Amino acid sequence: MGTPSSDDNQGLGAGLRRAVLIVALANLSYFFIEFVVAQRIGSVSLFADSIDFLEDTSINFLILIALGWTVQKRARLGMLLAGIILIPSIALLWTAWQKFLAPTPPEPWLLSVTGFGALVVNLSCALLLTRFRHHSGTLTRAAFLSARNDAFANLAIIAAGFVTLYWMSGWPDLIVGLGIAVINADAAREVWQAARSEHLASLGNAES
Secondary structure (H helix, E strand, C coil), X not given: CCCCCHHHHHHHHHHHHHHHHXXXXXXXXXXXXXXXXXXXXXXXXXXXXXXXXXXXXXXXXXXXXXXXXXXXXXXXXXXXXXXXXXXXXXXXXXXXXXXXXXXXXXXXXXXXXXXXXXXXXXXXXXXXHHCCCCCCCHHHHHHHHHHHHHHHHHHHHHHHHHHHHHCCCCHHHHHHHHHXXXXXXXXXXXXXXXHHHHHHHHHHHHHC
């Protein structure tokens, strides 16, 4: 097979920009929906996931800005994005502590329905980014990992809603919220390691 032509690369770059913009706008839109519902029913997991949607919006807008940068600059931004991914986990820990002191159950049907809506958004975003996840290094990898991991988190939120329906307790929601924090921490680790490897490789290439 031959190497991709410049026209192919330009087409791929244009497609990536379009995909990243769509993903960013989709995440921003659902952030408002999920945040409002989380506040209404007092859900830790939905609150954490809504902040995660806002974080994903920031990541994708940053990617849109940085697509024309050098590999070294993109790798540095990738390390910054690893820190951004941890932000929802920090916000979650404070909310979870408050919920731990008073574990009141959220409204189960709204919890599951809102989680299902988030799942549809995240699966759509992950599918849209699948084609580009190895393009532009850690930037698109960060966006793809965020969408993929969020889909797993949404499945857990839906399950928590059904469990709460039969066992009226705040613990399922709290446990899922803490699980989302762990998923985000692992995604941050993956992005950091990949970005650091790219950064070191770019420095080696510059010296050679």
